[in-house]
Amino acid sequence: MYQYDSLDRDILADRSAEFRDQVARRLSGEITEEHFKPVRLMNGLYLQLHAYMLRVAIPYGSMNAKQLHKLADIGRRYDKGYGHFTTRTNLQFHWIKLADTPDILDELASIDMHAIQTSGNCIRNVTADPYAGATADEIDDPRVWSEAIRQWSSLHPEFSFLPRKFKIAITASAKDRTVAKAHDIGLMVRRARDGTLGFEVIVGGGMGRTPFIGPTIREFLPAHRLFSYLEAILRVYNRHGRRDNIYKARIKILVSALGREAFAREVEEEWSKVGEAGDLPDTEIARIRGAFSRKAFETLPAQSEVYDAAVSADPGFARFARNNLKPHKRQGYTIVEISLKGIGETPGDATSDQMDVVADLAERFGQDDVRVTHEQNLVLPHVKLDDAPEVYRALAAAGLGTPNINLISDIIACPGLDYCALANARAIIVAQDIARRFADQDRAEQVGELKIKISGCINACGHHHVGHIGILGVDKKGEEFYQLTLGGSGAEDAAIGKILGPALPLDRVTDAIDTLVDVYLRERQGDERFLDTYRRTGDAPFKEAVYAETH
Amino acid sequence: MKALTANRLSDGEVVFWKAGTWVERFAEAELFSVDEPAILAEGQAKSQPTVVVDAYLIDLIESEGLWAPVSYRERIRALGPTNHMHHGKQAEGGDAILALQHAHGAARSSGRVNLIKRK
Numbered sequence: 217m218y219q220y221d222s223l224d225r226d227i228l229a230d231r232s233a234e235f236r237d238q239v240a241r242r243l244s245g246e247i248t249e250e251h252f253k254p255v256r257l258m259n260g261l262y263l264q265l266h267a268y269m270l271r272v273a274i275p276y277g278s279m280n281a282k283q284l285h286k287l288a289d290i291g292r293r294y295d296k297g298y299g300h301f302t303t304r305t306n307l308q309f310h311w312i313k314l315a316d317t318p319d320i321l322d323e324l325a326s327i328d329m330h331a332i333q334t335s336g337n338c339i340r341n342v343t344a345d346p347y348a349g350a351t352a353d354e355i356d357d358p359r360v361w362s363e364a365i366r367q368w369s370s371l372h373p374e375f376s377f378l379p380r381k382f383k384i385a386i387t388a389s390a391k392d393r394t395v396a397k398a399h400d401i402g403l404m405v406r407r408a409r410d411g412t413l414g415f416e417v418i419v420g421g422g423m424g425r426t427p428f429i430g431p432t433i434r435e436f437l438p439a440h441r442l443f444s445y446l447e448a449i450l451r452v453y454n455r456h457g458r459r460d461n462i463y464k465a466r467i468k469i470l471v472s473a474l475g476r477e478a479f480a481r482e483v484e485e486e487w488s489k490v491g492e493a494g495d496l497p498d499t500e501i502a503r504i505r506g507a508f509s510r511k512a513f514e515t516l517p518a519q520s521e522v523y524d525a526a527v528s529a530d531p532g533f534a535r536f537a538r539n540n541l542k543p544h545k546r547q548g549y550t551i552v553e554i555s556l557k558g559i560g561e562t563p564g565d566a567t568s569d570q571m572d573v574v575a576d577l578a579e580r581f582g583q584d585d586v587r588v589t590h591e592q593n594l595v596l597p598h599v600k601l602d603d604a605p606e607v608y609r610a611l612a613a614a615g616l617g618t619p620n621i622n623l624i625s626d627i628i629a630c631p632g633l634d635y636c637a638l639a640n641a642r643a644i645i646v647a648q649d650i651a652r653r654f655a656d657q658d659r660a661e662q663v664g665e666l667k668i669k670i671s672g673c674i675n676a677c678g679h680h681h682v683g684h685i686g687i688l689g690v691d692k693k694g695e696e697f698y699q700l701t702l703g704g705s706g707a708e709d710a711a712i713g714k715i716l717g718p719a720l721p722l723d724r725v726t727d728a729i730d731t732l733v734d735v736y737l738r739e740r741q742g743d744e745r746f747l748d749t750y751r752r753t754g755d756a757p758f759k760e761a762v763y764a765e766t767h
Numbered sequence: 768m769k770a771l772t773a774n775r776l777s778d779g780e781v782v783f784w785k786a787g788t789w790v791e792r793f794a795e796a797e798l799f800s801v802d803e804p805a806i807l808a809e810g811q812a813k814s815q816p817t818v819v820v821d822a823y824l825i826d827l828i829e830s831e832g833l834w835a836p837v838s839y840r841e842r843i844r845a846l847g848p849t850n851h852m853h854h855g856k857q858a859e860g861g862d863a864i865l866a867l868q869h870a871h872g873a874a875r876s877s878g879r880v881n882l883i884k885r886k
Contacts, residue, residue: 243777245817263820265844266855267779296854311854313778562850633840634848644850694838 217278217585218363218507220328227371228325231332235259236318243315260331261317264637268312271334272324276344276362276386277305277588279329281575284586286327288571294320299571301556301564303628303679304341304383305588306334310635332370337378339369339450343385343394346587349508350597352545354388355405356413360505361386361442364496367504368443375450379457380465382450383422390708395590397421397429397710398682400467401449406436413439419449419479420471423676427712428468433480440501444494448487452479511583511598516548520601526608535657536608536619550601552582554594554611555618555626559655562644563629564592566616573614581607590679590706591628591667593621624666624733625651628679632672632689633696639672641689641696641722646670649726654733663733666746667706682706684747685732686713687725698725702732702758703750716755717763728762735761768827768834769799771808772844773819781844781856782819784808789819792856793845794863798827798834828870833863835870842867 220228235255242252256262260271272287279287287307291299294316295309302308312320324330333340344362348354365384369375375382385394388405396402402418415437421430437445453467456474471479527534542551554574556564566574578586578596581603587595599607611617620626627650630636632643647670654660669683680686686701697719704713720728735757736746750758770793771784782789783796790796799805805824812822826837836842846867847855857864 243817248816249776249820263774263779265840266781266847296851315777633843634850642849644848648850696839 217280217359218275218504224328225325228328228330231259231330232318232321232325235321239314239318254336256314256317257335258332259317259321260334261312261314262335262637264310264631264635265633266635267310268314268317269635270309270312270317270320270331271302272307272309272329272331273334273341274306274329274588275366276342276348276359277346277590278344278348278359279586279588280584281579281586283327283329284571284575284578286323286329288568288575290320290323291568291571297569298565298567300562300631301566301588301592301594303590303592303630303677304334305343305346305590306341307588308631310631336376337380337382338376339365339372339378339382339384341383342366342369343383343396343399343590345387345389345393346589346595347393347542347551347597348388348587349511350544350549350551351389351391352543353390354545355407356388356439357505357508358386358388358405359508360501361403361405361439363504363507364443364501365446368446368496375454378450378454379459380462380467382453382467384446392706392708392710393589395679395682395706395710398423398427398679398706399430401446402430403442405439408436415439415442417445417449419483420468420476421710422466422468423679423681424466425463425674425676426466426469426472427676427681428472429710429712430468431471431476433471433476433483440498441492441495443496444490444492445483445487447490447494448483451486451490452482456482513546513549513598514600516546516600516602518547520548520604523601523604526605530605532612532617532619533605533608535661536612536617537604539619539623539661540621541604544598548601550599550604552596552599552604552607553589553621554596554616555620556593556616557620557626557647557651558615558618559620559625559651560648561615561651563627563647566594570614570616573610573616577607577610591626593626619657620660622665622667623657623660624654624663624668624729625660626667627651628667628669628683630671630678632670632678636672636677638675639689640674640691641672641698643670643672643678643687643689646687646689646698646722646725650729653726653730663737664745666733666736668729669704669706679706680704681712682710683713684745684750685729690719692719696722698722700725700728700732700762702755703747705747709747714755716759720762731761732758769802769805769824770796770827770834770836771799771805771812771822771824772796772841773812773822776816776818776820779820783845784812784822787811792859792863793836793867794833799824830870831862831866833866835867842870 385399418430582596629647633639671678701713846857
């Protein structure tokens, strides 16, 4: 992975010292909350319902064992012994004291991490494929470009006060694991017929109160022109994005208002002005690339006797292997997905002890590499098949062996009203209740891939718009109600879900999900996923079943 | 009936006004049956910017013979998150906590008084 240089470390040391002084001045009354709030937000520190929340950036969801051990340590010393992995592949600590924060930022700096640009109207953490460097079907390693964007966008003076926050995703595989089409910019790595590396550029996707699947504004951008083109997009947005209305300030509104063609024309015009001076030299990309190509893979047979024996002998491992192990580009290796969706647990939460277990496994068996997925799970991307049974046993002993990746209980849920000052309703307990209903893993596997995503308010941190089943918490006269949407997708076949009908009270949501699953199993043809069946039948049979009682 | 709440500046802890000081337990909060002293207290709270952040009045309802915040959001603030019952003030247990947990119904979405005027 990328290593910080002395310049990076100096910047973090300066920033941390600056914030220490700002906190001291706030506590002494020298500066007011009005002045301090934007400063703390620029360091990822929010004030939530019960305490301060610190959002730590995990660049493109990638970290090493030492970093994860330190995050565990911070959770233990400054929080309540846990952390919460988010849909932006960051980590949030929910019980932080303001007075402790400067020390925590120093701790983070000691492992080359920080909380800069995890809030505010700037370019946020880039989302990249969590299988980067491990999956066979990728055209290029998206982390190289993610890291280059991280360096380019960090403290970028021109793009630190955009009309609104700005999120970029990069995927290099046919299978999109980043929700690229629902980002401000989605970059899909492509290779031209002549072998040239480049990107399909999608702009203006997003969720929130006005969801859009982003249109493609350029089918093929040569990779070496990426940064001048990004600069052109950001400049057009900075110039024309609305600053008068926070609800209309994201780039998706601008792209929608201008139309794809007109927006693309504006970008092309600006791009011609920026010129090649705005691009990174190939030598710099090569330098960054070097940091990601040091994996020492062994030459192994495709079959592993240890693995095969464990599959035969241990039904628990066999189930884990079916659902949580994914094909690796090198024979004899596998990608291990670690579910943070234990049945009845909080989606995305990991205790400090669990983080330590994962970090130890990454060191012993996983080439010191850990990833965070936008679906709030962790990944060990490079594990030998020979080691997979031992990794599974260690995970299971730590409560991390839940074999439910992509199944109905692998639910995204934002913190919701249990923590978040913006939320209208709780999301976590809805996820917990659904997971308990579908705790029978045989039934969950029979249902197959079904992505449920839950948000506690219209800001859609829980990605409900792109859930096969989306659940949005709303406030109806002070009571928690939940609106169901069907047919969304955050994958390469991205789609915004359609509202099924009137919102349901909390105590009817799990029954409604059960009903939707029953309808799917009744209507399913062949190998159809829930989403496929819904797309074929439309919402009529689902709607009829869920609202039967009220008719 | 009303109470005055805020988050403590130094650690973000949810606190309630009690005769010029701040207490952590809702059960110990000063209750205002008329508006005038409540508004006066809110004004005093706002003059303590190094002690608390964002002081505001909340509406209360009766629950099991005790008072509870009218809105769900405020009850969660007074109790702690419902996904981790051992976190927050709810971990202490007792009748006052039970009364908050059993309270239901809400006349307004936020339970926060003068929310619109404040913005």
